[in-house]
Amino acid sequence: MDQKRTSRRSFLALAMATPLAATTLAACGGSAGPGQAADGGATIWFLTGQPKEDVRNQSVDSFNETSESGDLTVAAYQNDAYKTKIRTAIGAGQAPTLIFSWGGGSVRDWAEAGQIEDLTSFVDENPEMRERLFEAAWIPGEVDGKIYAVPHETVQPVFLYYNKKLFQQIGAEPPATWADLMALVPRFRAAGIAPISLAGQSRWTTMMWLEFLVQRVAGTEAYQAINDSQPNAWSNPDVLKAFSMAQDLVRAGGFVDGFNSVVADQNADQALLYTDKAAMLLQGSWCFGSIKTDGGTFVSDGNLGYQSFPVVDGGKGDGQSTVGNPAQYYSISSKASDEQKQIARDYLRDGVLTDEIATAFINEAGEVPIVNGIDDQLAAAEDGDFLSFIYDIASNAPFFGMSWDQALSPTAAEELLTNIEQLFGNPDGFTPQQFADSMNAVSQQ
Structure with a gap:
């Protein structure tokens, strides 16, 4: 670049x-x-x-x-x-x-x-x-x-990390669309590999899946309406659809077994990626340094891949926008x-x-x-390709969505994380509408 x-x-x-x-x-x-x-x-x-x-x-x-x-x-x-x-x-x-x-x-x-x-x-x-x-x-x-x-x-966009070796093992390409990602789930499961690593106990890691799906399905205006705590922003039909799609991924076995007991603070979700236990990980740019430090030769051997979040066919959001921490x-x-x-x-x-x-x-x-x-300094660094990738995401994103748990009030953010835990942990007992009703109420307090 x-x-x-x-x-x-x-x-x-x-x-x-x-x-x-x-x-x-x-x-x-x-x-x-x-x-x-x-x-x-x-x-x-x-x-x-x-x-x-x-x-x-x-x-x-x-x-x-x-x-x-x-x-x-x-x-x-x-x-x-x-x-x-x-x-x-x-x-x-x-x-x-x-x-x-x-x-x-x-x-x-x-x-x-x-x-x-x-x-x-x-x-x-x-x-x-x-x-x-x-x-x-x-x-x-x-x-x-x-x-x-x-x-x-630092600027910290969120994106999809993936294990190139595991994709090669099943003869697959990284997902360009949501349909591609869903199709990969049974293929990795059949090979005894967890499709996606997720530190669900930390909750904010799970939130990032919802953020991207809302942006890709419902679009930037719907995402920003949530951040601005606009009335009934959470019950937008396209937002509810995005939440249903996330639950479909849970039901399909998309995440590592026992994901609700995995904790991000110990970088356990990253370890599942670089120890070949999981094929993909949705996380922020802050993970690269620890993956490189803790993963042995995983990065230097060229096994780490990264890309933007897949697009959703028919969605209102573009595929270049991102979420994370400005x-x-x-x-x-x-x-x-x-x-x-x-x-x-x-x-x-x-x-x-x-x-x-x-x-x-x-x-x-x-x-x-x-x-x-610092453009030239980034390009000349040891990890210049990765740093240029991050810079490219941040500088070219039509929209950089601030993380919900930071944009919202602390009270609303805690309710959000509680609801996320239920949405993913109990996909057949906690509905997107229940999620929306709870968040619409607390967002106006």
């Missing part, structure tokens, strides 16, 4: 265990409180999971080495544990100084409750921050035209002291995505930082 010819304007369509050991003790407990450093300094919470965890720690360590305002103390948590812990901490007024999120509904709720700082003037006073990052990445951090969360890290975000707790807030602002300005850290995300994590002007 010619990176220089790809328009960045199309990015305008883009629009949370166990803590770490010694370095987290001051941030995680003791008399200082769960969100406070023992020495009164600033705190930052983010997610575990290699290789990105190492890059995040590099960013903080590098900042602390030169910071004149003070140091940041780190605590890291697994994804699902973090989502629960951060809600509890913010509600109790014990949030860390810097609050990690994916933008959207959580940021709006925190902003409206006065729990996070308005960062608009800070960003305006440092225009190079905004100019350096993808413009569209700022959108999920805005509330009513004001900035409450600064984007950082970026990750940091907000500053309004409960922090002036000194802590200053450290946090300095980190957002000088430490989050330096050239060194952006390069580490590319070379160590195998992801695309939300930094302008």
Whole structure:
């Protein structure tokens, strides 16, 4: 792909265990409180999971080495544990100084409750921050035209990973359409291979199947109506059809046996792919680094394939649009002291995505930082083909749908995940209409 010819304007369509050991003790407990450093300094919470965890720690360590305002103390948590812990901490007024999120509904709720700082003037006073990052990445951090969360890290579309060796074993091609995917299920089953790996216990992984089906079947407007919590958005007939198609896949045995007991936080769904137990995996770009790191020679032997989600014949949605995370975000707790807030602002300005850290995300994590002007660097990287694939998806997508559990309010998001668990776990006892009725009610609260 010619990176220089790809328009960045199309990015305008883009629009949370166990803590770490010694370095987290001051941030995680003791008399200082769960969100406070023992020495009164600033705190930052983010997610575990290699290789990105190492890059995040590099960013903080590098900042602390030169910071004149003070140091940041780190605590890291697994994804699902973090989502629960951060809600509890913010509600109790014990949030860390810097609050990690994916933008959207959580940021709006925190902003409206006065729990996070308005960062608009800070960003305006440092225009190079905004100019350096993808413009569209700022959108999920805005509330009513004001900035409450600064984007950082990487753009993370979701797509279909597949095991080339297993496809070769049954003499099949990756699915271009939904009908192709459904036809592959009995073929893989007959060969003793799980067609699709799914970490169903984590629920948000299952959500991605519904998101793509809604976009492909019902179209972009229907997807956005859900994200905007429009009345009766969930009972759109095409949305209900998409949910029925997902249940058809469950009934057909599309997912690995016992998928509701598989957990994404331990990367068990990825392991099923690279150990030749499952042929496909719908996941985000964040998985590539861990598949490469944990999968032995799976990637280097050329066994990993990837492609966009299949199209649905007769559907209203295009096949180029995607879903996922336009970026990750940091907000500053309004409960922090002036000194802590200053450290946090300095980190957002000088430490989050330096050239060194952006390069580490590319070379160590195998992801695309939300930094302008790195086209040539992506193409020249060891995993240049994969990085170009990610960049191509994000830059050419007519629509980049924000994940539902981040776009919705935390209350609606939890109800969503509960309903998803029932929709997939009990396909003959829980109907798409029951799902829609529940979500229509909670979305208006």
